[in-house]
Amino acid sequence: GSKNLKAIAVRGTGNVEVADLNQFKKLLAEAYEAIKKDPASASRIKYGTASSVAPAHALGAMPVKNYSRGVFDGTEGLIAETMRKKIVFHDESCFGCALPCGKLSLIKEGPYAGTVLQGPQYESIGLLGTNCGISSIEAVARGNYLCNEFGMDTISTGNVIAYAIEAYQKGYLTKYDTDGMDLRFGDADNILSLIERIAKREGLGQKLSEGVKVFSEELGRGAEKFAMHSKGQEFASFEPRSVVGMGLLYATATTGANHSLGPTFREEMKSPLTGQGKAKILIGTQNSYCLQDSLIYCSFSRYGLSPISRLQFLSAVTGWEYSQEEVERQVHRIYTAERLFNLREGFGKKEDGLPWRSLAEPMPDGPSKGNVVPLEAMLPEYYSLRGWDPSGTPKKETMEKLGLTEFMGLLK
Ligand code: SF4
Structure with a gap:
């Protein structure tokens, strides 16, 4: 606003009182045990939310190429086991949690070598991966890293990029609109470049940064039909x-x-x-x-x-x-x-x-x-x-x- 206020940070100095500390500790011990015994915990601890990629794809529920298909041939490259084997090097949890679902990843080789991030999580794999036609977990991780660095949501970003690709392929956009890029599903270089352009509001990125609702309405001529949002919020990673x-x-x-x-x-x-x-x-x-x-x-x-x-x-x-x-x-x-x-x-x-x-x-x-x-x-x-x-x-x-x-x- 007019005062250029960015944030208000508040820090307390008192203790947090617990009404019944003994009962709280007892419940905590029981919860730890229950989490360990829950059959779904092991997979969540080992793979994080990426464990949902394979079951979702088996149901046809991953978003594929702007939610146009129910099957993605490259899913094997994105499933939790592949991710764990190729890039995950550490399990991380929030303070005191018995279910360390965070996965720290490092890309060891290739064009994105040296990239370190927490993730990617299921939603990011869906939107930057299957929805953009990308089957390389390293490319998805790099896209996730860029979104993190720029403070952008991977869901909205992957959604609007996939939309732009389809709009280009259907003739709603030309190379003039795409800054000369030949937009195709699965083209990691162009997709990663678009993430940066959105963040910097450059060229086509300026329009995509407004989100899929605004951008599709601007295109008009029926382009709203395949703009995947509700109330202006881009669809998440479920078809x-x-x-x-x-x-x-x-x-x-x-x-x-x-x-x-x-x-x-x-x-x-x-x-x-x-x-x-x-x-x-x-x-x-x-x-x-x-x-x-x-x-x-x-x-x-x-x-x-x-x-x-x-x-x-x-x-x-x-x-x-x-x-x-x-x-x-x-x-x-x-x-x-x-x-x-x-x-x-x-x-x-x-x-x-x-x-x-x-x-x-x-x-x-x-x-x-x-x-x-x-x-x-x-x-x-x-x-x-x-x-x-x-x-x-x-x-x-x-x-x-x-x-x-x-x-x-x-x-x-
Ligand atoms: S508290 Fe943190 S580490 Fe634990 S399950 Fe939730 S997100 Fe994962």
């Missing part, structure tokens, strides 16, 4: 035609296509292609993630921590006693309050949408061949379960139940 609950998440999440607001990927693995029952599953995951964010838990606290033990921790630390029912009410209240905020800002049912490609272009290949996201069938059920009316507006009785009546004025 929604292959896991349709993720499509419902992208469409309804308060901040757009954000995978970290209640991913359904694991919960819907048994029936990923049907919309049936997905509204209920999604509300469960959204509420669970809302709770963990409110309590400041890591999103991997599901390894070993049950919903009950989360509340036991809350009680031991703060002395507050919450029943499961009350917690459910509180997270529902948070979600509804966020909805009210969005409605006030002009984001309603129309914005709870997905791009044309997800809704109307059948998946051409892979396990979900022929599928699209049945959003129109899922959305009414979702609204109804949330206590919202068919237009996506919270009902009066829902507002009363959640103690939000003071905000009714926002709905007029």
Whole structure:
């Protein structure tokens, strides 16, 4: 703003009181044991989030070439085992965590030799790898490193670059627009160059730096149909035609296509292609993630921590006693309050949408061949379960139940 304020740093000097220290220590010891015993922990510790690449690809759920395909031939070069063998040299954890999911990597040879970074993680492998047609883990790691250095999100960056490649191949962009670059999927040199151009807002990078929504609207002429975002937030590393609950998440999440607001990927693995029952599953995951964010838990606290033990921790630390029912009410209240905020800002049912490609272009290949996201069938059920009316507006009785009546004025 006008004061050129960049940040405010605050440092406390007092102690953090714990209401019941003995109980807290007991719960901590139990959680450590539970994490060790959880069958999924070993793979997460060894490979980090990259362990999800192979199972996601097996479902056709990796984003491939701007979410146009369900199969990527070069996945073998990007799976967790390849990454561990080729570049990972150290496991790293946040303070005191029993699940060291961070992977420190070093590129030992080739054009990117000497690059050191933490990662790449699953989402970065999806967006900078399969989505850009890149099958070299070193090139993905280099792209991830550049994004880190420039302070850019790998998801939005990989998404908008893949979009530019498709737009170029379809004739929406010419070499004049691309600064002479012949954009192709899998061309690591050009893709890495685009990351730098976006960061420095140079040439085509200036336009891409605005994100896929703004850029596609600027191109017009139907180019919006394959701009993969919701509410202006670029899609994350899940192809929604292959896991349709993720499509419902992208469409309804308060901040757009954000995978970290209640991913359904694991919960819907048994029936990923049907919309049936997905509204209920999604509300469960959204509420669970809302709770963990409110309590400041890591999103991997599901390894070993049950919903009950989360509340036991809350009680031991703060002395507050919450029943499961009350917690459910509180997270529902948070979600509804966020909805009210969005409605006030002009984001309603129309914005709870997905791009044309997800809704109307059948998946051409892979396990979900022929599928699209049945959003129109899922959305009414979702609204109804949330206590919202068919237009996506919270009902009066829902507002009363959640103690939000003071905000009714926002709905007029
Ligand atoms: S706290 Fe979470 S992100 Fe950090 S190392 Fe543990 S599991 Fe990984």
